[in-house]
Amino acid sequence: METVMRTKRENEFIENQIEQDTQYANWVDYRESHFGNYREEFGDIYTYMNKKHPQFTDTPNALMKTFLESKKEDIEKIKSSTTGKAMQSYMSSKRLMYLYEDVLEKTLEDCKKKDPDFNNKNDDEKLQSMNELVTKSPLKVKIRVNQKLEEVKDEIEEELNTLQVIGCGGQAGKEESIDRERALQFLQMMKKNSMVKKIMEQAGKFINTAKHKIMTRCKGNEDVIGIELGDDLQRILPTEIAQLALPEFEFLQTLKFVQKEMPQYEKESGESKTIGDIVVALDESGSMKIDDNIVKAKALLFGIMEQAKHDNRKVQLVGFGGKDEHYLVKDLTMDKLLDVISVFKNYGYTCFEYPLSTAIEMCGKHSDVIFITDGYAPISERLKADVEAAKENLNVKIITMQFGCVCNEDLEKLSSSFNTTWSLFTDKALS
Known part of the structure; x- marks a missing residue:
């Protein structure tokens, strides 16, 4: 019995989603053998989470309808991230289906207590008895749903935010950064890898801030001619964008943004000159573990990737530590990035010669080197001269993100933009 209206084509699509997820498909087959309407009930939840205005059938399953209408505020909050998005709808439906199973089994136990002959009834009679029980006592079901949803809603939101960050399961017709199977694997790995979990938590919170902080290049940028009011996120002043992360300023800053009254850099009109690759040099030495700096640094990579995608630019990555400790990832994709954030190299010490020289060699005209x-x-002195030559002849920009309080006078002099990041990632900003 369908509870949420859907077409035959939509049913076929939902079934295809399940079959692609082999491990879950096996579980569905097992549950189907015990509860004959399992696939249909999964389809109810999926359709409800995917459609903006889902409609119930004239003869709904009372338990399913009550389940979906319980804890309305939390369900609607989840729906805001799943509506029209296949992957997000699927992942949230899996989570909610596990909750529904638990509520279903407890409701069946109630039916058995009330009617000793319940097990001898056929499926239709059992469903009728259960519907009658739920209709008479919906509050009991709602309390169970509320308790269970409270336990997992944060995990559901965490998975949905991760899918959003890695570019999977977006709107129909929009190119995805990573395929469905890889996303499922990554979500499973994230549960077991605490560092990756931390990275994704910060990537979700700071992706826009990171994009702005890294890509706003004012020092030595001839295009900036003044300050104006507007809503261009990439040109908003750093002080304004940082306040968006602070609860006490969030409402005011959001209002200013909506009304296009955010102070932002005014630029000369004309074609953008930022057309080269982005080359990221990422410090993976052991000291980057202090204060979770490696977590914050790798969270910044998502902002860089998002900006590069927006500007149709390629990203190259140079990981470094000591003199002979380094790796190179050419044409960084989201799939490759998930591998990068999954492992911390923990190199022994820090040497700038290899990463800086390699980054310069990889630069073309109007490239950006982001040194973290x-x-x-x-x-x-020879490398300093090479860097200055690249800046002069190729219009290369050196953008440094310096964690901690170490004095890097030579690096600061070479940089077109030198940023200390400790204030951006304080506990207050993350709250």
Whole structure:
């Protein structure tokens, strides 16, 4: 018995979603053998989470309808991230289906207590008895749903935010950054890897801030001619964008943004000159574990990837530590990035010669080098000259993100933009 109206084509699509998820498909087959309407009930939840205005049938399953209408505020909050998005709808439906199973089994126990002959009834009679019980006592079901949803709603939101960040399961017709199977694997791995979980939590909170902080290049940028009011996120002043993360300023800043009254950099009109690759040099030395700096640094990578995608630019990655400790990832994709954030190299010490020279060699005209480190290392005079030549001849910009309080005078002099990140990622900003 369908509870939420859907077409035959929609049923076929839902079934295809389940079959692609082999492990879950096996579970569905097992449950179907015990509860004959399992697939149909999953379809009810999926359709409810995916459609903006789902409609109930004239003869709904009372338990399913009550389940979906319980804890309305939390369900609607989840729906705001799933409506029209296949992958998000699927993942949230799996979670909610597990809750529904628990509520269903407890309701069946109630039916058995009330009617000793319940097990001898056929499926239709059992459903009728259960509907009558739920209709008479809906509050009991709602209390159970509320208790169970309270336990898992944060995990559901965490998975949905992760899918949003990695670019999976978006609107129909929009190109996805990563395929469905890889996303499922990553979500499973994230549950077991605490560092990855932390990275994704911060990526979700700071993706826009990170994009702005990294890509706003004012020092030495001839295009900036003044300050104006507007709503261009990429040109809003750093002080304004940072306040968006603070609860006491969130409402005011959001209002200013909606009314297009945010102070932002005014630029000369004309075609953008930022057309080269983005080359990221990422410090993976052991000291980056202090204060979770490696977590914050890798969270910033998602902002870089999002901005690069928006500007149709390629991203190259140079991971580094000591003199002979480094790796190179050419043409970084979201799939490759998930591998990068899954492992911390924990290199022994810090050397700037290899990553900086390699980054410069990879630059073309109008490229950006984003240098992320918490350490200090000397820079040879020859390398300084090569960097200055790239800046002069290729219009390369060196954007440094410095964690901690280490003095990097040589690196700061070479940088077009030198940013200390500790204030952006304080506990207050993350609250």
